[in-house]
Amino acid sequence: MATATAPLATQLEELSSDEILRYSRHLILPEVALEGQQRLKASRVLLIGAGGLGSPLALYLTAAGVGTIGLVDFDVVDVTNLQRQIVHGSKDVGRPKLESARDRLKDMNPHVHVEGYETRLTSENALEIIRDYDIVIDGTDNFATRYLTNDACVILGKPNVYGSIYRFEGQSSVFATEDGPCYRCLYPEPPPPGLVPSCAEGGVLGVLPGLVGTIQATEGIKLLLGIGEPLIGRLLLIDALSMQFRTMRLRKNPNCPACGTHEIRELIDYDQFCGIGGDPLQDPHGIPEITPAELAAKQQRRDDFDLIDVREPHEWAIAKIPGARLVPLGTFTESLATFDSARDIVVTCKMGGRSAKAVRQLQAAGFKKVWNLAGGILRWSDDVDPSVPKY
Amino acid sequence: MAVTLFLPTVLAKLADGRAIESTGETVGAVVANVAARYPNLAPRLRDETGQPYPFVTFYLNDEDIRFNGGFEAPVSDGDELTVVPAIAGG
Numbered sequence: 001m002a003t004a005t006a007p008l009a010t011q012l013e014e015l016s017s018d019e020i021l022r023y024s025r026h027l028i029l030p031e032v033a034l035e036g037q038q039r040l041k042a043s044r045v046l047l048i049g050a051g052g053l054g055s056p057l058a059l060y061l062t063a064a065g066v067g068t069i070g071l072v073d074f075d076v077v078d079v080t081n082l083q084r085q086i087v088h089g090s091k092d093v094g095r096p097k098l099e100s101a102r103d104r105l106k107d108m109n110p111h112v113h114v115e116g117y118e119t120r121l122t123s124e125n126a127l128e129i130i131r132d133y134d135i136v137i138d139g140t141d142n143f144a145t146r147y148l149t150n151d152a153c154v155i156l157g158k159p160n161v162y163g164s165i166y167r168f169e170g171q172s173s174v175f176a177t178e179d180g181p182c183y184r185c186l187y188p189e190p191p192p193p194g195l196v197p198s199c200a201e202g203g204v205l206g207v208l209p210g211l212v213g214t215i216q217a218t219e220g221i222k223l224l225l226g227i228g229e230p231l232i233g234r235l236l237l238i239d240a241l242s243m244q245f246r247t248m249r250l251r252k253n254p255n256c257p258a259c260g261t262h263e264i265r266e267l268i269d270y271d272q273f274c275g276i277g278g279d280p281l282q283d284p285h286g287i288p289e290i291t292p293a294e295l296a297a298k299q300q301r302r303d304d305f306d307l308i309d310v311r312e313p314h315e316w317a318i319a320k321i322p323g324a325r326l327v328p329l330g331t332f333t334e335s336l337a338t339f340d341s342a343r344d345i346v347v348t349c350k351m352g353g354r355s356a357k358a359v360r361q362l363q364a365a366g367f368k369k370v371w372n373l374a375g376g377i378l379r380w381s382d383d384v385d386p387s388v389p390k391y
Numbered sequence: 392m393a394v395t396l397f398l399p400t401v402l403a404k405l406a407d408g409r410a411i412e413s414t415g416e417t418v419g420a421v422v423a424n425v426a427a428r429y430p431n432l433a434p435r436l437r438d439e440t441g442q443p444y445p446f447v448t449f450y451l452n453d454e455d456i457r458f459n460g461g462f463e464a465p466v467s468d469g470d471e472l473t474v475v476p477a478i479a480g481g
Contacts, residue, residue, distance in 0.1 A: 053481045141481040166478035168400055187477045189445035199480040202401070209481070237475065241400060242409075248450045248475070251458050330431070 002233050005177065007036075007226030008134045008159065009043035013067060019111055023065050036225045037065060041111075043224045046070040046133040048121055048149050050097045052199070052209030053139030053163050053216065055087035060217040062105045062112045066224070069105065070133055072117040073097045080391070084206035121145055123267035126152040135223055137161040137216050139209075141198065143190035144270040150175060150183035151267055154258045159223055163216040166196070168205050170212035170238040173231050173250060174219055180232040181252040182259040190274045194357060201353065208240055287359050290346055290371040292380040298346075299323060305344035310358045311377075319389045321348060321380055329354050332361060341367045348373035348380070350391075392466050394421045397473045398432075405432035413472075418451060419462030421472060436474065437462075446477040 015023070015038060026032040032040075045066050047054050050073040061069055077085075077092045077100050085097075092100035098116040105114050117129055121140070130136055130152050138149045138160055146164070153160035153176040160175040162183060175182045215236065222228045235248045257263040290298075298305060299322075309316065309324040316326045327335045329349075339345060345367065349355040355372050362370045373380070381388040396411045403409040406429045415421035423441060426433035437443055442462065449456045450473040456464045466472070 049481050051481055139481045141479060143477070143479045146479055163481070164478050165480045166401065169478070171475070171478065186448060187446050190479075191444070191446040191477055196476065196478060202480075204480055235475070237473075239400070246453075246473075248453050248473070249455065251455060253457070 001229045002177075002180065002231075004226050004228055005223070005230065005232075007039055007224060009039035009224040011042035012038035013042040014038065015041060016111075019065065022109075022111070026064070031227045032225060036227075039225060040065045040221070041067040043135075044068040044070065044133045045220055045224070046072065046130060046136045047139055048072050048136065048145065049139040049141060050085075050087065050101045051075070051081065051139065051141060052084045052165065052204065053137075053213040054101075055085045056210050056213035057137055057139055057217050057220075058087050058101055058105055059108065060214060061220065062109045062114075064217075064221060065109065066112065066221075068113045068115060070115045070117065070129070071098055071101055072119065072121050072129065073101075074118050074120050080200075084204065084209050086210070121148060123148060123270065126267060127156060130156055130158055133158065135159045135161060135220055137163075137220055139163060139213065139216070142274075143196075144274040144276060146183060147190065147273060148267060148270045151258050151264050154182050155265070155267070161216045161219045161223070163212045165204055165208050165212050166199065167202055168208060168240045170208055170240075172212055172215045172219070172236045172238070173234060174223065176259065177230075177232050179252070181250050182256060184258045185253040185256045185260075186235060186250060188253075188256070193275050194353065201350065205240055208238075211238060211240065287356050288371045289374045291374050292383040295321075295346060295373060295380070296384045303344065305346060306339070308339075308345060308347045308358070309349065309377075310347060310354050311349050315350060315391070318391050319377055319381070321377060321385075321388065324348065329358055332358050336361070336365050339367070341369075343369070345370045346373055347371070348376055350376045351378055352376040392416060392421075392468050392470070394466050394468075394470045394472055396421065396425050397471060399474065399476065402432060402435055402474065402476070405429060405435065416465060417462060418449060418456050418464045418466060418472060421466060422449070422462065435476070448475045448477075449473070450475060 023037050026037050050071050075097050077088045079093050087104050088100045098118050102114045136153050136158050159177050163172045233250050235250045237246045254260045307324040309326050310329040312328050347355040347358045352375050359370050359372045378390050381390045396413050398409050413421045413424045
């Protein structure tokens with residue numbers, strides 16, 4: 001187990017009497033004390049993402065008195081975020097997440113300075129943004145940004161407090177410290193696009209980012225103060241269903257191109273690295289599409305065709321398009337024999353991603369007259385029938 | 392050797408549950424045994440040639456098998472093999 005490292009926050013900043021009162025429960029902890037609180041005030045923490053993980057992270061780090069919190073996010077608050085993104089409120093729906101989070105954080109602790117970067121983190125801006133911070137906390141929601149964050153942190157020598165979640169499970173670790181492993185030591189390459197569904201497709205327990213984000217916040221504060229045993233060289237696995245926490249040993253890979261051999265001296269094209277847009281087979285634009293309005297017209301004309309919905313039964317129970325037949329993607333291969341290749345087939349799902357896969361499977365099986373419903377049932381609700389609930 | 396393979400919830404539905412009993416002399420043999428019994432799970436555990444993916448980490452007890460010979464790593468009776476696929480949600 002890694003032992004405490006030197007505090008990352010090397011400066012001390014004076015506290016006002018208001019702040020001394022506010023942080024009294026920290027000040028009476030010998031491991032934090034006045035000096036530790038002064039370190040926190042002088043420290044700068046960058047949060048990548050102000051969503052599920054970013055919400056508890058930002059709230060607790062702000063409450064704890066981290067002097068400067070940087071937030072990178074370009075998204076807008078959506079009502080489906082509110083089940084877990086607790087830094088935002090109902091009144092914030094439609095607002096940029098940065099504005100919404102800034103208001104909430106300022107209300108929570110006016111002594112904290114919030115710096116916003118309303119942009120996607122890219123290979124062009126990552127080094128510039130990260131350079132001025134003591135540590136980075138990765139709360140993003142996609143592989144490309146995770147590898148980008150990792151490589152930028154390794155290049156700049158900034159610790160990267162990692163957390164990721166899916167459904168009921170989470171992972172956390174501390175990467176890119178001087179002698180510790182990095183994200184590429186754990187996962188040298190990302191899965192191909194589409195293999196691992198996003199939270200929007202697969203769902204996530206609303207409390208889970210709270211569990212994982214608060215672990216990341218704890219690790220961040222420990223690193224800043226130089227106390228305890230950080231999660232360096234350990235991968236924490238969190239399973240909310242069985243409520244089990246397991247710690248696996250994580251070793252630094254001497255052949256790691258980022259932290260081992262240092263082959264990666266500059267940032268690369270992470271979309272390409274993650275296979276986004278590179279493989280025509282994975283490109284949804286190469287698939288025949290039909291819009292919801294065209295599908296509605298087809299139904300009105302009473303055209304002869306089959307509408308296949310490849311979502312899961314629990315999604316089907318929430319909303320469906322009239323006339324559709326449920327064939328979940330997991331059983332699609334076995335059901336191919338039940339489809340009639342002589343008829344037109346339109347395939348749908350929630351957003352159009354899974355149905356695109358099903359269309360590819362049909363094409364590979366020799367079906368010629370197949371179309372993907374663009375935007376899935378969500379766009380059907382927007383464009384054709386608002387009485388179909390969105391989820 | 393009798394080994395228990397532990398799956399994350401997301402893969403458990405492709406098998407009978409989260410803990411699967413298997414046998415073999417190496418990690419690769421244990422995984423191949425499970426893959427043969429659960430064809431839908433097989434492509435999530437290893438590639439078409441039977442090799443591990445760079446985005447699915449296997450822990451033999453608490454150690455990453457990559458540092459102990461990968462799928463060639465020998466196993467002992469009662470070992471636990473845990474599958475930890477990459478996830479990216481946040």
